[in-house]
Amino acid sequence: MYGIWLREVVRALRDRGQIIGGVSRPLIWLLVLGIGLNPYFRGEVYGEVRVVLPYTYVQFLFPAVIVLNIMYTSILFAVSVIWDRQFGFLREILVSPLPTPLILLAKILGGSTIATVHGSIVLILARFADISLMPGQIALALLAMFCLSFTLTAFGVILANRVRNFEGFGVFSNTLILPLYFTSSSVFPLDPSLSRTQSIIVYPEWLVAAMRINPITYAVDFLRGILIGFNQFPAHIGPTLILLLGLVFFQVALFEFRRT
Amino acid sequence: MAPRFHSPFRWRPVVINVAVVSLLMFGLSYVPADTSLSEIQRRGTLRVCIPPSRPPLVTGDPTYPGFDVALMLELSESMGITLKTRVVSAMGADFNPRNWRLSRSQCDVIAGGIVDSEETRGFLQTLPTDVQMGWGVIRPNTLVPEPRESVAVLPAPGLDRLALSQILRAEKADVVLVRDEAALIAALTTGRARIGLADKGIADRLAQDRTDLTSGWFKAEGVTRQSFALGFWKGDVELRRAFAHALSDMDEDGRLDDLRSEYGLPAAD
Numbered sequence: 001m002y003g004i005w006l007r008e009v010v011r012a013l014r015d016r017g018q019i020i021g022g023v024s025r026p027l028i029w030l031l032v033l034g035i036g037l038n039p040y041f042r043g044e045v046y047g048e049v050r051v052v053l054p055y056t057y058v059q060f061l062f063p064a065v066i067v068l069n070i071m072y073t074s075i076l077f078a079v080s081v082i083w084d085r086q087f088g089f090l091r092e093i094l095v096s097p098l099p100t101p102l103i104l105l106a107k108i109l110g111g112s113t114i115a116t117v118h119g120s121i122v123l124i125l126a127r128f129a130d131i132s133l134m135p136g137q138i139a140l141a142l143l144a145m146f147c148l149s150f151t152l153t154a155f156g157v158i159l160a161n162r163v164r165n166f167e168g169f170g171v172f173s174n175t176l177i178l179p180l181y182f183t184s185s186s187v188f189p190l191d192p193s194l195s196r197t198q199s200i201i202v203y204p205e206w207l208v209a210a211m212r213i214n215p216i217t218y219a220v221d222f223l224r225g226i227l228i229g230f231n232q233f234p235a236h237i238g239p240t241l242i243l244l245l246g247l248v249f250f251q252v253a254l255f256e257f258r259r260t
Numbered sequence: 261m262a263p264r265f266h267s268p269f270r271w272r273p274v275v276i277n278v279a280v281v282s283l284l285m286f287g288l289s290y291v292p293a294d295t296s297l298s299e300i301q302r303r304g305t306l307r308v309c310i311p312p313s314r315p316p317l318v319t320g321d322p323t324y325p326g327f328d329v330a331l332m333l334e335l336s337e338s339m340g341i342t343l344k345t346r347v348v349s350a351m352g353a354d355f356n357p358r359n360w361r362l363s364r365s366q367c368d369v370i371a372g373g374i375v376d377s378e379e380t381r382g383f384l385q386t387l388p389t390d391v392q393m394g395w396g397v398i399r400p401n402t403l404v405p406e407p408r409e410s411v412a413v414l415p416a417p418g419l420d421r422l423a424l425s426q427i428l429r430a431e432k433a434d435v436v437l438v439r440d441e442a443a444l445i446a447a448l449t450t451g452r453a454r455i456g457l458a459d460k461g462i463a464d465r466l467a468q469d470r471t472d473l474t475s476g477w478f479k480a481e482g483v484t485r486q487s488f489a490l491g492f493w494k495g496d497v498e499l500r501r502a503f504a505h506a507l508s509d510m511d512e513d514g515r516l517d518d519l520r521s522e523y524g525l526p527a528a529d
Contacts, residue, residue, distance in 0.1 A: 009274075010270055010271070010274055013273075013274040013277055013278060014273045014274055014277065016277060019277050019278075019281055022281070023281050023284065023285065026285075027288065031288065031291060034293070035293060035294070038293070038294055038495045039495070041494070041495060042294075042493060042494050042495025042496070043364075043383055043384060043493045043494035043495065044363060044364050044493075045361070045362065045363045045364075046357050046358065046360055046361075046362040046363070046370065046383055046384065046491075047356075047357055047358030047360075047383055048358075048383075049382070049383055049494055052382040052383070053382060054378045054381035054382050055381070056385065056494060056495055056497060057495070058293065058497070117278070121281055121282070121285055122285075124282060124285035124286050124289060125285055125288065125289050126289070127289040127290070128288065128289040128290075128291060128293060129293075130293070130497045130500070130501060
């Protein structure tokens with residue numbers, strides 16, 4: 001089991017392409033988008049701002065960029081499952097004495113570790129975002145990032161079991177990751193000073209509904225709670241949902257893994 | 261030859277990749293987030309908006325300008341920039357900061373009564389100065405307490421007026437709203453009001469000037485003290501960061517505590 005985990009981790013962290021991807025996303029989202037949009041969210045007259053949040057726009061964006069990095073790494077990690085299947089490695093390890101659930105667990109843990117590393121790379125930019133992090137906050141954030149990575153990697157494995165080639169999997173980044181990210185209150189807040197009825201007036205009802213049923217909304221909210229002390233929703237929803245979905249996705253992934 | 265995967269150096273590329281990426285990100289975390297600081301350094305002056313009077317934060321006396329003004333002077337001096345104060349009369353007169361009509365074109369920093377609350381941080385970035393203020397009571401030395409007090413209230417922007425009004429309503433106090441310090445003294449000396457409520461700093465200063473009045477904290481359930489801060493425009497991360505560093509330096513070398521004691525403020529915890 002350790003061997004499978006190690007193989008995934010070493011392979012991914014040796015791959016410069018993946019590492020560059022893990023760096024370029026936070027740079028684009030935080031440095032370019034954050035700086036670029038700062039003038040639109042900054043205060044010009046006391047009492048008049050576009051977003052009434054006790055944080056700057058970059059601070060608001062910061063936890064969401066960590067989630068974005070984790071989403072990409074976790075879900076695209078499933079490419080390795082397709083790779084292993086196509087090149088026969090999966091068949092080799094499946095005939096080993098190791099039980100199938102442990103094989104799957106080792107692979108998912110490998111993916112989760114890599115995604116957590118990619119998420120923690122963003123934490124280094126905390127100074128840029130003007131966020132002071134205490135050691136306890138960092139530890140809690142890493143734990144939250146690992147749980148989220150586990151859930152999303154298990155989800156990626158489910159997707160990989162339904163996709164037979166690399167080309168088909170590439171479609172997911174545009175049809176799944178980005179829509180999930182953009183409808184998770186990641187780049188704009190559902191104003192906490194407004195009631196639900198008022199937020200529907202500010203944003204169309206379909207968008208508010210999409211945000212509220214999107215589990216990533218609560219994952220982003222969970223990390224925001226840890227890193228900047230801001231929750232748009234009750235703080236317990238995020239961790240509960242991540243753990244619950246992690247268990248469900250792992251069971252489904254196991255079922256499909258066994259079937260294939 | 262052993263397979264490459266089992267090589268004792270198998271972690272080397274991993275370590276190199278992670279180290280390079282971490283160093284790159286660490287270096288990039290020092291990239292300026294905005295031009296707020298460089299703009300002021302280029303201009304050479306920092307404009308700060310203050311109320312006409314808010315003791316002990318702002319006194320209006322150039323020789324003893326108040327804690328916030330003295331602090332801003334020290335901070336800007338340590339940063340090599342000149343401080344220009346702009347007195348905004350609305351800041352002392354209106355509860356609602358919206359009515360102060362402060363804009364970037366007037367000032368870079370707001371001082372002299374910015375409450376460090378979540379509500380304020382919705383509009384400004386704050387730099388806490390560890391100064392706490394609250395409602396103070398001022399009354400004649402010879403006062404004998406009565407069940408239904410007549411209370412003169414001098415409004416103090418930033419303090420929790422809702423909690424105060426709830427208490428006064430519950431106590432069925434006879435409230436007299438006064439417009440300024442002179443009116444407060446007049447209400448107390450003529451017997452129109454038996455006690456006065458004002459910002460603790462103002463209450464202390466008024467009591468200091470007169471031997472027949474005494475001041476203290478207004479202690480009641482639900483009335484809390486407010487922490488004060490310097491206010492920076494939202495999005496001016498670099499300017500706030502530079503001031504935070506300068507403030508931290510002042511704290512370390514003891515200048516901040518000296519300033520606090522000069523203005524009769526307790527040292528920070």
